[in-house]
Amino acid sequence: MMAYLKKVCLSAEIYAVCLSHALSTEKEEVMGLLIGKVDEETHTSYITACRILARSDKQPDRVEISPEQLMEAVTYAEEVSKQLNDNLRVLGWYHSHPHITVSPSHVDLKTQAMYQNMDKHFVGIIFSVFSSSTSNRSKCNDIQVTCFQTNTRLNNQFSRLEICLEIIPTSSIDACSVALQSLATLPEILSKEEQEIRSNESTQFDELTKLHNNALQTLQFVNITDKVSRPLVDHLENEIRTLTQQIKLLKQERD
């Protein structure tokens, strides 16, 4: 069977958002949904937005999209469509593989097959982060990305179909601002996950246990601020400086 999709073009800004999300946690897999549109003639899908999802279950190698999250992403895709004056829909999902290879697991292939049954253009992207291969002794952060669909030809025998992935320049300033808005939701989502964990906690705990858990949560919040929010603010401030400089130069050129 031929792949329904020949190629996926991922906008550079969205690539940066997904990668920042993947790098935000080293212990668990993170995931999100990809939004864009398909060129039916060339079998190419263009990913121009994404939705970062909160994890409902912080288990390693357990990534699940709840129906509520999917519905929320559909609504978000409609919002972005209005903002960009385009017709976008949820077209795929991404997740991270911290410390493991980029290849989709059997569960990944099964999940992908399920979504592909609903939409033949649905695609999966995996970011392998924090991996240190034996060939890489340089201590560099080795990042690998794969784009795949599931070959469902053989009954109950899923295999991976590799899809060509191209990172393309972001099409417009509006599309950049959509991507930045997604990135800005990251600290908020990570904090929500922490709050979620505490809300499921037993009310029977004694004072000392509660105090201990409170302290741990505070530590997590400090981590989020330190490792995610602050670098994000630094990055955005740098971006403002570069753009202001560029505007100045362009104005000089014009005059």
Ligand SMILES: [Zn+2]
């Ligand atoms: Zn996986």
